[in-house]
Structures are given as C-alpha cells and as structure tokens.
Amino acid sequence: MTHPEAVFPANRHALYEQHGYSAAIRTGDLLFVSGQVGSREDGSPEPDFADQVRRAFANLEATLAAAGCSLDDLVDVTTFHTDPENQFGTIMEVKNEIFPAAPYPNWTAVGVTWLAGFDFEIKVIARVPARG
Structure with a gap:
C-alpha cells in the first residue's frame, strides 16, 4: 500500500507554516496540489492582479517540480476567481x-x-511521471 507523502517546493513559503497544510500530497503516481495563490515568499499577496496570476502559476510550477512533474503532467485544473x-x-x-x-x-x-x-x-491533480 502506498502511503501519502507531503511535497513542498524548494522555496517553501510562509503560508504552508502559517496555515498548517502541505503544498501537495503524492500518493502512488498521482499528485494532489493544494490551491496555489499569487503569494510572495513571505505569504503576502502580489498586489497587481496579472502578476498575482503569474506568481500563482510560478508557485504551482515550483510545487510540481518538487514532485518531479511539470505543467505537461496536469490531469485536472480548477481555478477560483473573486470577480x-x-x-x-x-x-x-x-x-x-x-x-x-x-x-x-x-x-x-x-x-x-x-x-x-x-x-x-x-489547484491541480497531476500524474507523476515514471522514474527510470
């Protein structure tokens, strides 16, 4: 049986510690990524909306990379928007x-x-590529 494994990006930002959650959980060949926002390293929001969206994607890519994945491995994408x-x-x-x-x-x-x-x-679900 595969046990879930917490995954964090190399530049783990303050939100994970502050709110007590993992950036992602890998179980078998699936990676479940927690919602990624456009936060700076200290956890504060990027003020410009377009830059906030870009930073959310950059934070997502860092989390995917920590698990050996990329955007090409996405299986499911859900985004949340305030307006x-x-x-x-x-x-x-x-x-x-x-x-x-x-x-x-x-x-x-x-x-x-x-x-x-x-x-x-x-937030996304990704398939972790086979290691070989």
Whole structure:
C-alpha cells in the first residue's frame, strides 16, 4: 500500500507554516496540489492582479517540480476567481502565455467571494511521471 507523502517546493513559503497544510500530497503516481495563490515568499499577496496570476502559476510550477512533474503532467485544473467577469480577460492572457497551444488541460473555473486576501487560486491533480 502506498502511503501519502507531503511535497513542498524548494522555496517553501510562509503560508504552508502559517496555515498548517502541505503544498501537495503524492500518493502512488498521482499528485494532489493544494490551491496555489499569487503569494510572495513571505505569504503576502502580489498586489497587481496579472502578476498575482503569474506568481500563482510560478508557485504551482515550483510545487510540481518538487514532485518531479511539470505543467505537461496536469490531469485536472480548477481555478477560483473573486470577480470572474472582470478578471476573465487578464486570466486568459496569462493562461495563453502558459498554455500557448493545444492540447490544453481540462479546466474548471469557479467564482468565489473570498480567497484570504487573494483574487486567484489554482489547484491541480497531476500524474507523476515514471522514474527510470
């Protein structure tokens, strides 16, 4: 039986300690990544919205890398938005920078009213590549 293993990026930021959660949990060949926000290393939000979205993706990529994964290994993507109608254009710009060509990952976007001071959050499930 495979036991879940906590995964943290090399530059583990303060939010994990402050709120008592793991960046990701690996179990077997699946990686379940906690919601990643556009936080700086000290846990504070990036003030500019587009930069906050970019930083959320950078934090996601660091967490994926710590488990030997990349954006190419994504199986499921869910994003949370505090003002989807007004943020959509900016989010699509950043999304197109990160995923410039098909095949695109599957994606579910959810409008929410609160993200602890942030305006964008991304959580994913990834398949961990076989080690060899």
